[in-house]
Amino acid sequence: MYELLIFLTLLILGYSFGQISERRHYRSIIEREKQTLWMPVMTLKTVPPQITRCHTQLVSGNVVISIDFFKKFVAGLRSLFGGRLQSYESLLDRARREAILRMKESALEIGAKVIINVRIETASISKSSSRNNGIGSVEVVAYGTALSV
Amino acid sequence: MIITNLETVPGKSITRHYGLVQGNTIRAKHVGRDLMAGLKNIFGGELKGYTELLSESRQEATDRMIQQAHSLGANAVLNVRYSTSSITQGAAELYAYGTAVTVE
Amino acid sequence: MGLPFRSDMKFVAKQIPEGINTSPDHPLKELLLLLTGASLLLAVVFIILMLLSDLLVRYIPEETERQWFSAARLSFLQQESPAEGMIAVEHDLARLVKQLNPPETDPARYSIRLIQSDTPNAFITPGGHIFVTTELLQLVNSENALSMVIAHEMAHQIHRHPIRSMGRGVVIAVALMMFTGVDGSEWVSDILANSIQLGLLAYSRDQEREADKTGLKLLTDYYGHASASSDFFAQISQHEKFSQSGLSEYLSTHPNTDERLLFLQQYESGEPGELIPLPDSITSFLDATAQAKSETATD
Numbered sequence: 001m002y003e004l005l006i007f008l009t010l011l012i013l014g015y016s017f018g019q020i021s022e023r024r025h026y027r028s029i030i031e032r033e034k035q036t037l038w039m040p041v042m043t044l045k046t047v048p049p050q051i052t053r054c055h056t057q058l059v060s061g062n063v064v065i066s067i068d069f070f071k072k073f074v075a076g077l078r079s080l081f082g083g084r085l086q087s088y089e090s091l092l093d094r095a096r097r098e099a100i101l102r103m104k105e106s107a108l109e110i111g112a113k114v115i116i117n118v119r120i121e122t123a124s125i126s127k128s129s130s131r132n133n134g135i136g137s138v139e140v141v142a143y144g145t146a147l148s149v
Numbered sequence: 150m151i152i153t154n155l156e157t158v159p160g161k162s163i164t165r166h167y168g169l170v171q172g173n174t175i176r177a178k179h180v181g182r183d184l185m186a187g188l189k190n191i192f193g194g195e196l197k198g199y200t201e202l203l204s205e206s207r208q209e210a211t212d213r214m215i216q217q218a219h220s221l222g223a224n225a226v227l228n229v230r231y232s233t234s235s236i237t238q239g240a241a242e243l244y245a246y247g248t249a250v251t252v253e
Numbered sequence: 254m255g256l257p258f259r260s261d262m263k264f265v266a267k268q269i270p271e272g273i274n275t276s277p278d279h280p281l282k283e284l285l286l287l288l289t290g291a292s293l294l295l296a297v298v299f300i301i302l303m304l305l306s307d308l309l310v311r312y313i314p315e316e317t318e319r320q321w322f323s324a325a326r327l328s329f330l331q332q333e334s335p336a337e338g339m340i341a342v343e344h345d346l347a348r349l350v351k352q353l354n355p356p357e358t359d360p361a362r363y364s365i366r367l368i369q370s371d372t373p374n375a376f377i378t379p380g381g382h383i384f385v386t387t388e389l390l391q392l393v394n395s396e397n398a399l400s401m402v403i404a405h406e407m408a409h410q411i412h413r414h415p416i417r418s419m420g421r422g423v424v425i426a427v428a429l430m431m432f433t434g435v436d437g438s439e440w441v442s443d444i445l446a447n448s449i450q451l452g453l454l455a456y457s458r459d460q461e462r463e464a465d466k467t468g469l470k471l472l473t474d475y476y477g478h479a480s481a482s483s484d485f486f487a488q489i490s491q492h493e494k495f496s497q498s499g500l501s502e503y504l505s506t507h508p509n510t511d512e513r514l515l516f517l518q519q520y521e522s523g524e525p526g527e528l529i530p531l532p533d534s535i536t537s538f539l540d541a542t543a544q545a546k547s548e549t550a551t552d
Contacts, residue, residue: 015280030271037266041169042248043228044156048166049260074280075177077287079239080294082179082202086276086283088236092173092244093274100169114264118169120246122234138236157257164259167267173274213273221267253259 010069018068022090029097036104041144045117051147057110060143061102064125065095067137092138096120099140107146118144150215151225151252158225161252167221171246172213176206177239203241207231210243223249303456306420310413315362315381318416322380338541339387341534343367346385346403348532349396353404353471363407373488377406379415389485390539396529398484401472401517408467414460421453465513469520478526483517486510 040048047054067075071087078085099120107115120142151158178186178199186196210231218226229247236242346365354360362381370386377383383406393399409415473479530536 019280026271034268037268038264040166040264040266042166043169043230043246044166044248045228046156046257048264049258049262070284071280074284074287075237075240077284077291079177079237080179080291081287082177084276085175085177085237085240086278087280088175088240088242089173090275092175092236092242096171096173096244119230120171120232120244122232122236122242122244124234124236138234162259163257163262165263165265167265170269171274216273217269220270220273221265 011073012070014069014071014073018070021068022094025094025098029094029101032101032105033097036101036108039104039107039112040114041100041104041118042114042116043118047116047147048114051113051149054113054147054149057112057146057148058143059103059107059110059112059115059146060141061099061104061106062139062141063095063098063102064137064139065091065098067091092122092140095122095138095140096142099142103142103144110146110148112146112148114147115144116147118142150218150223151227152211152215152229152247153225153227154229154247156228158227158252163227163250164253165223165251167218167223167249167251169246170214170217170221170223170226170249171244172210172215172217173242173244174206174209174213175236175240175242176202177237178202203233203243206241206243207233207245210245214245214247218247218249221249223251225250225252302424303421306424307417310417310420313416315413318413319362319380322378322382338534338538339367339369342390342532342538345532345534349400349403350383350407353400353407353475355471355474362410365403375402375406377409377415379419381410381415383407383410387538387542390535392488393485393531395481395484396531397472397476397481397526399531399535400476401468401482402485404471405464405468407471408464409460411467412460412463414464418457418460421456425453461513462516465516469517473520476526476529479517479520480526481521481528483514483521486514486517 067088071091074087075085078087100118103115103118120140123139123141125137125139157163185198189196211229214226214229226247226249229245232244234242234244343366346367350363350365351360354363363383364381365383365385367390368384368386371388373386373389373392375383375385375389383403385402389402390399393402469479469482472482
């Protein structure tokens with residue numbers, strides 16, 4: 001009985017706080033994306049023709065985001081049936097965009113105009129550290145070459 | 150829409166570029182498929198169910214990336230890369246990203 | 254090789270619309286859908302497994318069951334030096350079993366044992382081994398009341414409840430292992446396990462009711478009336494008043510004692526039949542224990 005109560009509390013807490021923090025995060029992502037929209041980020045390796053003499057430097061941005069209890073539970077249920085894990089989609093979407101933003105921001109600091117040859121890596125960390133198999137947090141790292149004139 | 154992992158489209162040149170586009174999907178396999186896979190693990194061989202699941206998901210990730218490129222008005226995605234990661238046990242995440250451009 | 258870019262290539266800064274890499278569905282809607290699906294799946298799996306294990310048990314003849322669970326094989330059935338008077342009591346208990354057993358069936362399907370315990374209890378294990386605790390003897394006032402307890406346990410064996418429950422237990426354990434191996438989140442399997450547990454409890458309550466019914470039939474077939482069949486539960490009910498809370502009915506393996514009491518009392522409502530006093534062996538055994546207790550108390 002107590003277990004069920006604890007579980008329900010965790011579920012409700014996870015849902016409310018998870019929703020709030022996700023919404024807040026998205027707001028900040030969209031805001032910052034607008035601010036840095038002018039900076040091109042490309043996976044291409046070739047230096048754009050406008051840039052003739054430039055300084056290159058490796059820039060990167062990383063982020064670790066954890067999923068909330070509610071979404072984890074939904075995902076667990078989902079794995080009984082298979083199919084799209086909707087609850088993880090937004091987690092990864094947020095993580096990727098955040099990592100790219102941080103990479104852009106660190107490029108901004110050194111006065112870069114463009115980032116080329118960008119690569120994005122994803123890893124799930126903290127596995128088997130807790131009783132729930134420790135799933136639910138991902139690390140995304142984005143890195144590329146910043147070109148500053 | 151031209152999707153390629155080349156840096157260029159041969160015979161064409163890039164006139165505009167739009168930056169990074171990406172598509173992702175995360176799929177879980179269901180219990181039944183897992184059981185079959187467990188059996189297969191004894192005898193070895195291809196896990197047809199998983200192959201299908203992963204290629205389906207990869208296709209979806211690609212489609213989402215293309216959708217992003219479309220919304221930007223691009224007609225090609227260059228230097229596309231795929232990455233697969235297992236975020237949770239029993240689920241796989243497929244991710245595709247590339248650079249959206251207009252070629253002429 | 255020419256340049257891949259046109260020299261006047263320009264960058265178009267455009268915001269990508271939201272919602273391409275995420276799904277617009279509300280998370281609560283998904284939860285609801287999944288919960289319904291999961292409970293349906295669970296119910297179906299549960300029913301199939303139950304039918305399967307029952308089917309399996311049907312093909313195990315009672316003869317085979319007795320061989321598997323023979324007293325010689327099960328070490329815990331072997332008793333170390335029984336206390337004084339217990340053997341005589343066991344003899345009388347065996348006589349009660351023989352009396353209650355309808356003539357067309359083999360009485361060898363049952364064995365009965367008395368065990369030392371401070372809790373009033375009687376139970377049956379696969380193989381037809383009935384156990385009665387010494388404390389239970391304290392709570393019955395007549396042979397009829399004791400016979401009802403024994404008849405109830407015999408009825409379990411008639412319906413093959415012990416081995417059926419065991420079969421279910423095994424099947425469910427295997428099924429749960431399957432689920433836990435697959436699941437990402439252990440909470441889910443916890444809940445599955447709990448709900449299966451609840452299902453099992455409901456099932457075992459049904460078994461108890463069935464055994465009450467058949468037990469009553471055995472009792473009336475022999476004695477010609479069902480008087481005193483509720484005595485034991487009336488006593489138990491007195492005990493429980495002090496120790497139980499309201500929730501326990503739902504979580505208990507047995508139906509609520511008061512509920513059973515009502516059920517049994519229906520059958521007693523006719524003319525009260527003649528009650529047979531407890532066999533001498535039991536009364537003297539009880540006297541002896543009472544004496545031993547008072548001696549230790551004064552020490």
